[in-house]
Amino acid sequence: MIDRSLVGRTFAPYSADVEAGRLRLFAKAVGETRPEYVDEDAARAAGHPALPAPPTFAVCASLDVPDPFAWLRDLGVDLASVLHAAQGFRYFAPIYAGDRLTFAAWIENAFHKKGGALMFIVRDTDVTNRQGVRVAQLRSTIVVRRG
Amino acid sequence: MSLSFDTVEVGDTLPPLALPPLTRTTLALFAGASGDHNPIHVDIDFARAAGMPDVFAHGMLSMAWLGRLLTNWAPQRNLREFNVRFSAMTQVGERIVCTGHVAGKLERDGERLIRVDVQTANEAGEVKLSGDALIALP
Secondary structure (H helix, E strand, O other): OOOHHHOOOEOOOEEEEOOHHHHHHHHHHHOOOOHHHHOHHHHHHOOOOOOEOOOOHHHHHHOOOOOOOHHHHHOOOOHHHEEEEEEEEEEOOOOEOOOEEEEEEEEEEEEEEHHHOEEEEEEEEEEEOOOOOEEEEEEEEEEEEOO | OOOOOOOOOOOOEOOOEEOOOOOHHHHHHHHHHHOOOOHHHOOHHHHHHOOOOOOEOOHHHHHHHHHHHHHHHOOHHHEEEEEEEEOOOOEOOOOOEEEEEEEEEEEEOOEEEEEEEEEEEOOOOOEEEEEEEEEEOO
């Protein structure tokens, strides 16, 4: 059941590694060819300690669990009725290959539109690195079509 | 030429990023690279059973293209916020163009920021994603 009572619900934190090979595959998939995003030497020459993760990569790392959408199923949501409505990032520090990221998520908001036909879930995630530095905050808005 | 807060003006446009026609190969690569293995983006049998005419692109693929648009223009380390709304599906074969323009200049917490409005659209001008980013400039 999706209603206001979900707001504030928290999820158990989990961690995922940022791997250089994965960053190169991501670059290939999105057509990114600039050397600093695919070549370690070029990344260092550009002032990075390792390959940098591109701006949207943290969401990808957050999916590195056996069942990334289990939290929706646990709410009784049919995944076929779900669409990604909006996505936001706030950036606090860079993410690099070799980082281990920890994701701590909670339901920030939940509301209905169109007389309950559309249900929106806003889920925020704090992302911290191995040093405990908060590197980013993610905001995913999911819309569930009911009917 | 490096960007500076004082020389950037509202209305300035970012160099557009034109993508080649979207292929199924790209969707397969992005499924693996992104960790989003939802079959609706790669398996036409699954997509049809779900009532869709075909597979369609991951929203986050388009957002990654917009990330390229932004970091082609300003260094990624200057990026402070990046938000999009997904308004239409991006279909196989579409030629997507990413565009952006400077929409505002502001100061927050002692930092000077440029707000850039961005979008992706197909050749017919149908907007697929729209959003904005905040970029710190010296």
